[in-house]
Amino acid sequence: MSQESIALRAAGISKNFGPVHALRGVEVELRSGEVTALMGENGAGKSTLLKILNGDYRPDGGSLEIDGRPVEFSDPSDARRAGLRVIAQEPEIIAAVSVAENIFVGDLGGVGFNRRALIERTRTELRRWGFDRALRADALGSDLSPAQRQLVEIMRAVVSRPRIICFDEPTSSLGDEEVALLFSLIRQLQDDGVAVAYVSHRMAEIFQLADRITVLRDGAFVGTKRVSETDHDDLVRMMVGRDLEKFFHRDRAALGETVLELIGVGNEHVTDVDLTVRAGEVVGVAGLVGAGRSELMKTIAGDYPATAGRIVVSGEVRSIRQPSDSIRAGIGFAPEERKAEALLLQRSVRDNAALVVLKSLARWIFVRGRAERALAQEYIQRLRIRTPSSEQLVGNLSGGNQQKVVLARWLATKPRLLLLDEPTRGIDVGAKSEIYAIIDELAHQGVAVIVVSSELPEILGVSDRIYVMSDGRISGELDRKDATEERILALAMNDISA
Structure with a gap:
């Protein structure tokens, strides 16, 4: 499959909540084997767009295509069947069961599943994606740190072998070691031809990971640029509509006691x-x-x-x-x-x-x-x-x-x-x-x-x-x-x- 093949196209996507226009004619393309960053200020519409891609919301206008075929999602299960997964910023973890059961929740084969086999299957997947040092397959959900909970959420998505995967602020609770593991996983996904959408406010991550950047502002599409064709100041202008001439407002004050x-x-x-x-x-x-x-x-x-x-x-x-x-x-x-x-x-x-x-x-x-x-x-x-x-x-x-x-x-x-x-x-x-x-x-x-x-x-x-x-x-x-x-x-x- 070509690196340039379009795995997902969202065209003219609009969504209203009463009088509020959350999205207005948004255009996004996700390409196989590429990372597309979705950027914009809070309230720009990124989360609403991801909820539409995940089937949580139905758009009021526009169309979605996967591999050139029109699709409509009534709920998240429709999106998963189409090979699309969205990794939420705040993971949902079942406290009383193991990491293995959390990762494969919904795919356990009924009450009579083989727990030992599930643990081994999970260990294999953790090794494949490089998470085996960060997660134990048999650890309880209640014992996980915030970073480990996020890694479980990521594993839950990748074990289903999606064609398209969307990350929503995935590093917000991760330390440096976990961030390095995540970046390695994303590069593996790229090598496998997966189309990746990546939402983050951290500019350094965007320039390290992304191939293209799509910017939204006030619910509207501003533009898409290749990373090699833009820089930090250009992106800030696109996102906020102005130059942040003095981003760090800091003049040393007179010191007291x-x-x-x-x-x-x-x-x-x-x-x-x-x-x-x-x-x-x-x-x-x-x-x-x-x-x-x-x-x-x-x-x-x-x-x-x-x-x-x-x-x-x-x-x-x-x-x-x-x-x-x-x-x-x-x-x-x-x-x-x-x-x-x-x-x-x-x-x-x-x-x-x-x-x-x-x-x-x-x-x-x-x-x-x-x-x-x-x-x-x-x-x-x-x-x-x-x-x-x-x-x-x-x-x-x-x-x-x-x-x-x-x-x-x-x-x-x-x-x-x-x-x-x-x-x-x-x-x-x-x-x-x-x-x-x-x-x-x-x-x-x-x-x-x-x-x-x-x-x-x-x-x-x-x-x-x-x-x-x-x-x-x-x-x-x-x-x-x-x-x-x-x-x-x-x-x-x-x-x-x-």
Whole structure:
């Protein structure tokens, strides 16, 4: 089969939800043996398009063809029978059964299936795709890490030998090793002539993997380009309709008092950590996955109490044994897993924004609704949260706007220190720029900020100083003017010769 053969063509695809035009005349071609990246800001229509390809939605207009033949999908089973699989960003795992049963769910042959044979079959598949060191066929779903859960979801798709496979932000929960395994798998799929669609906000991944890039904006098709014919700035212009002349909004603010000082802080997650951050300073924390960055943030926030050393906040030694202690110390914490750990997805923007300051909004035991609505509206306007109203369910917002709601909650407490763990994870380039602007504004207002990020350009762009972690320890400290990606990586890998 030719590399140029079109496995899937979506022509003039439109989808409306009431008065909202989610897709308008979208054109996409997926070619056998190629990776086509689908790019666009949150709300551009990528997820809606994938749901149409998966049979979750039926388009209101346009047509789908596979190998030149018209197809219509009533549900996901139709798509699977046609050889098309979509790998969701948030995998569905059955906790009480094995990895093998999770991978082959729906293909177990009834209650009398041979479990031993299934385990061996799974081990064979794991070896074939290079996942055998990352997953055990007999491990329980309940014991899997977020990264392993995502790998199970990927395996579930590839064992069915699809002709067309679509990945939706597949690396959002993966570490560097798992990302390398995924890229190797995708290249195997290409060698087998599979057509691949790849959705990601991470530009580096796109330029490493993709052959072509199709850009959507506001539900409409903007264009398709070969990777060799475009660059980062060109893609940003296509996605947001403007130049991001100053993508990282960071001008060093005047520094004030030392807001946080860690002296030999340790517990089962981190060891002998010394760290300072001053008012008006943005401090970055870098390191490889598993280095202890998130664990350090949770230690400061009281989720993982320190068992050694001292935590000093504005000159006062504080005992931070639980999150309420850190809140009283003037510390706000936006965790990496905002949906699981920070947001009440089935509650409104108003409820989420006011959650930590309800006591201050109450008269006697009753929360004053007017005051709560006023607070929510203040931060909707200040942070430019795109929502129909403060009563909108947070679960219905885009990732960037969800993150702004988390920030609103902590800004309402007037924090001395704000901890941001992967604040732009899963967020499009336009929303990232807005988050960076908020961080810069907070620093100029005298707030101390610590940012954890896996994206080195982001750490370099927003930070005044950078601490690098390795194996739960601080392995080095760099000033903004001295920091480079190479120096950060050398410290992250404890490569003292670099």
